[in-house]
Amino acid sequence: MEDEPEKELSESSEKPKRRSRAKRSKKTSSSLPALPPAANSVAGGIYKVQIFYLAARNQNPKAPVKDALWFATYPIIPRVGDCLFHDGVYYQVERVFLYENMGPGWYADVEVVFYGRR
Structure with missing residues (x-):
């Protein structure tokens, strides 16, 4: 028991x-x-990035003389070493700053330099 x-x-x-x-x-x-899905969701594989070019960092005489800033969308976030084409000029990605995106906005800042070798 x-x-x-x-x-x-x-x-x-x-x-x-x-x-x-x-x-x-x-x-x-x-x-x-x-939480409701963000208006600019990554479900479709589209990433908004901000790209900036600093003219003072380039020594190449063929490089653009003015700083540039633009926004673009890509299926993947550009990586260091990738080349981007904008306004008839090739740029090479030098640095990438990623953001944890909690709402609408961009996912990364991409710093580029002039790419003179085509």
């Missing part, structure tokens, strides 16, 4: 644990509302 009460205690002690897990999961799901 001593074995029977132990079984009852162990069974009863398991049941409240299961209930508490279920209660916790219900609380967390109800307390954390789902």
